Amino acid sequence: MTALLTRLTLQTIKIESNYVGRCLGKHTVQKPAPAQLPLTASTPKLVYLIFTKDFSTVDNQDERKKKRKDVFTNVGRKISERIIRVLDEKGNDLGLMHRANVIKLMDKQDLRLVQRNASAEPPEYQLMTGAQIHQERLKIRELEKAKPQTGPTVTKELTFSSNIGQHDLDTKSKQIQQWIEKKYKVQVTIKKGKNADEPENKIGEVFNQILQSMPGIATFLSKPQAVRGGRAFTCVFRHLNKKEDKAHRDSQETQERHTLNKDNRSDKESDVLHQ
Incomplete structure (x- = not known):
């Protein structure tokens, strides 16, 4: 009986020792050794190259x-x-x-x-x-501003109903003018109202009213035309080119001279009648 107990005790101690050994061995394998770190952890060469380029004395000079x-x-x-x-x-x-x-x-x-x-x-x-140098710099800036803009022209879009109120139409006309002054093209789409009694030429009048709010600034790039199966009309406004701008200014000057001459003739005729 004593021999059996001794044998069981030794077997139990052996089993526990093997279990502890396996646990310790498992943790030892999972813990990364310093010698097994990947060699790719060195400083990337790209960072070094970018650093030297940004702070290069030759490039700055x-x-x-x-x-x-x-x-x-x-x-x-x-x-x-x-x-x-x-x-x-x-x-x-x-x-x-x-x-x-x-x-x-x-x-x-x-x-x-x-x-x-x-x-x-x-x-x-x-x-x-110093004053001459300042004036020359101002001339150079003006010439730079006058150079034609490179790249595609930006087109803005605006859509509203033909039932729009006058106040809202004035607001949208001002927005269109601001875009035109920045040399943008503006595509305006006006949808027909739901009112059956609405005149057919009402949308055309709205387009003309928008154009008349920008005298000497804008014109039609494309005239109003029907879209969406006739349920809406669209057109594109653009800024006047140099030739059109000159023609507009000449027309205004001619009209002003005509009005002035007409007023002078009226004054002379009035003086003759009073005599």
Whole structure:
């Protein structure tokens, strides 16, 4: 009996030892060893390349040089060429001058120096006052604004019913005018009202009223036409081109002269009757 108990006790201890060993072995396998970390955890080369490009001294210098060429500005005393052609503030040619003499002339007359033609040989510069430089910059800005816009023209769309009230129509006409002034095209769609007694030409009158609210600004790109099986009409407004704008202004001036002459004749006839 004692031998049986001893055997059972040893067997129990052996089973528990094996269980503890398996548990410890399981945890040991699941825990990642430092030597097994993936080698791809190193710093990506792309980040390093982007960093060096953004903070490159050469790139920054190139950007500054490009900016200086594009901006009408005073070069100061930093004249890179030894001999240059100089114009005075009135545009008169002073001939070829050494940069040291140009600096002396600038100091004596309190003028600035601006590069006019870098491709000339030798390069051409002009002496100018600060006010002249400011005026030239304003001219450059106006020319930039006058350049035609690149890219596709934006088209705005507006839809409403022919039963629209006058106040709401005035509001929408102002919105259309704002878009037209920004050189947008505006497509307007007017749906027929549900009133059976509505005149057929009412929608056409609404389109004309919108156009008349923008004299000298807009015209029809496409005339009103029926859509949706005749249940609505649509048209596109656009800004006047230069030729149309000039024709409109000439017409206005002719009309004003005609009105003025008519008033003068009326005044003369009135004076004769009073005599």
